[in-house]
Amino acid sequence: MKEDIRLLKGNEAIAMAAIRCGCDGYFGYPITPQSEIMETLMAEQPWEDTGMVVLQAESEVAAINMVYGGAGCGKKVMTSSSSPGISLKQEGISYIAGAELPCLIVNVVRGGPGLGTIQPSQADYFQAVKGGGHGDYKLIVLAPNSVQEMADFVDLGFELGFKYRNPVMILSDGIIGQMMERVVLPPQKKRLTEAEIEEKYLWATTGKKNNRKQNVITSLELDSESMEANNLRFQEKYQVMQEEEVRYEEYMSDDADYMLVAFGSCARICHKAVELAREQGIKVGLLRPITLFPFPKKQIAELAENKKGFLTVEMNAGQMVEDVRLAVCGKKPVEFFGRLGGIVPTPDEVLEALKTKVVQ
Amino acid sequence: MDIKEIMKPENQVKAKSKLLTDVPMHYCPGCSHGVVHKLIAEVIEEMGIQENTVAVSPVGCAVFAYNYIDIDWHEAAHGRAPAVATGIKRLQPDKFVFTYQGDGDLAAIGTAETIHACNRGENFTIIFINNGIYGMTGGQMAPTTLEGMKTSTSPQGRDVSMAGFPLKIADMVAPLDGMRYVTRQSVHTPTAVRKAKKAIRKAFENQKDNKGGSLVEIVSTCNAGWKMTPAKANEWLVDNMFPAYPIGDLKNV
Amino acid sequence: MTEELIIAGFGGQGVLSMGKILAYTALMNEKHVSWLPSYGPEMRGGTANVTVILSDEEVSSPVLKRFDTVIALNQPSLTKFEEEVKPGGVLIYDTNGIKNPPSRTDIEIYTIDAAQKASEMGMLKVFNMMVLGAYLEVKPILTLEDVLAGLKKSLPERHHKLLPVNEKALQMGGDMITKL
DSSP states (O other), X not given: OOOEEEEEEHHHHHHHHHHHTTOOEEEEOOOTTOTHHHHHHHHHOHHHHTOOEEEEOSSHHHHHHHHHHHHXXXXXXXXXXXXXHHHHHHHHHHXXXXXXXXXXXXXXXBOOSTTOOSSBOOTTHHHHHSOSSSSSOOOEEEOOOSHHHHHHHHHHHHHHHHHHTOEEEEEEEHHHHHOEEEEEEOOOOOOOOHHHHHHHOTTSOSOOXXXXXXXXXXXXXXXXXHHHHHHHHHHHHHXXXXXXXXXXXXXXXXXXXXXXXXXXXXXXXXXXXXXXXXXXXXXXXXXXXXXXXSOOHHXXXXXXXXXXXXXXXXXXXXXXXXXXXXXXXXXXXXXXXXXXTTOOOOHHHHHHHIIIIIOO | OOHHHHTSGGGOSSOOOTTBOSSOOOSOTTOSHHHXXXXXXXXXXXXXXXXXXXXXXXXXGGGGGGGTBOSEEEEOOXXXXXXXXXXXXXXXXXXXXXXXXXXXXXXXXXXXXXXXXXXXXXXXXEEEEEOSEETTTTSXXXXXXXXXXXXXXXXXXXXXXXXOOOOOHHHHHTTSXXXXXXXXXXXXXXXXXXXXXXXXXXXXXXXXXXXXXXXXXXXXXXXXXXXXXXXXXXXXXXXXXXXXXXXXXXXXX | OEEEEEEEEETTSSHHHHHHHHHHHHHHTTOEEEEEEOOSGGGTTSEEEEEEEEESSOOOOSOOSSEEEEEEOSHHHXXXXXXXXXXXXXXXXXXXXXXXOOOOSSSEEEEEOXXXXXXXXXXXXXXXXXXXXXXXHHSTTSOHHHHHHHHHHHSOGGGGGGHHHHHHHHHHHHHHOEEO
């Protein structure tokens, strides 16, 4: 089959990929810089074609709870927003994690705190990987660094979500959301039928048939012993994710003396910084975590054995750097360079920081 | 005739709905919830839609409703039931979907979800238990608490100059174009119970022809929260709640 | 080949769509591309710019501070981006409304008079195509035929009647560019 190659914004790619991967429903609320996701879905009218439901909710709070309802039915459902809207969704995300349901949440991050700025940022790293809402839970967090990955991670996100019955977040930012690149769209998958869902997802609220017990989607358990057992089960699941789902990418790390660590759009900027540094004879490589949870701590620990130092580059005040430091565990210096408030670091700035902070 | 003889199924004039489980209800004696649960179970059984029904339980006294009616349930966050139900119904439009919510859940923290689900004409049924008080958390003031009514957070009686006025949510949603059927009922007498059941049945039947939303408000007692005997609470309901929340259809189109 | 370009001007001058046509045409010609706009309220009447990278290799950083080519379509853009042209790089600017011309001597500087011409000839809607034509005259990465083919493919059928005026604009742009 001929490849379906398009020039698309990251946000548009998310929408197109959602339709293609057989997503059943999208519920959202407009916010810059990700409104193109719902706009594209509405323009594409997938309900005419695949039967996918697209609904503009009255708030981010309502949207995530519509996702919660749809996820309970065993459907592939998703929402998207940007930072302030994702804060509003945290209650619902916590419930979805507590009820062990799969769903996909896209955060096209902008600068905060508060209303902040609409410009790109990575300041929601902590919120995404350390919980966000109340209770001990984890999201699987995927950090795309290209429009192609925006498209690819929709399907991957649903796959992981259903594998672990856990919410998955795509943590993107205004750069990846707004930029256009070449993207190969996946072929159209069929949505599951009601019968297929009933057969595959025995927990789903598809209506109580005579041959089974009632299904109840809930995160409530007033008996503390049982609630502790639930929590221990969740933690075991997160441990399995940590062992089996770590994804990362290395660039020029084999002979490198120093390592840059960056995710998402910052990793693209650092990629260029590596090229610039190598032109000047500085042997530097790049590690890009693709999953932010589970975090590639083992790989970073291994690099710490034979590299001289690390520079973590983020569009925030230093969040992922804490996880890098935990992984390096004091063996080598781990420095940080970041820009805040919607300012995007340039490759030259990264190179300069590398020279002044890390290179001996 | 001994007791076993009398209890034979053929001698029973009224049996417990098969959809009601044997789990003892946690509701206080005299509470309206049990009666309304029974009516819903009977309606679902009589309509033969047990296999096609998904219900959304609230946060409030009815949080464990799923323990008592043997159908699929989804437990929502406080106030979010209409949004959760929207997700369920939009993705499974052939299912019968209802939310079961109290006044704090539906008329305070979930007002936005309620109004907008009603305005979109979401084709599901909202069962609204209005007893003018937060029962589960121990009798605090609700948006529907009457003027002068004493609760633990309005111990001198609701002062409308401070706390605003009783919120008449059924009156608010009835004019919305998305709504098809809005009614106020009660379950304090056998006649009222029969009427309430009819209303619930109608609200479920409406889902069949996909015309829009139905809301059945049950003006209820909370004798524990109101600090009255069940019998006294029923009298107080008639004397005080009904003037503020008059029984009858607000919309039926 | 890698071309790192920024196009900057007022919102409404067609800066973003010019970049998009360029990126789309390059994509059709097997190039790797990235198109990164300034976005937000500034799109609506303030200054707008778009970074376009065309390359035979995969594009690393879509965010740049130094460019092979800067196209500045108003004074604020010229002032801001002149210093970001790489030594030996290209600066193209429209002379309309420019009070402070560029002063660098280590770069190639070209001018166009497209805004004035487009206004005189009632061709304001294809002003950006004039600029694109001028750019491709200096940097013949893609041919005008490529661009027209790209336009034809990206425009809906009902707009195909506009292709001749776009072609004319591209040619006019190519003819009007002047090296300082």
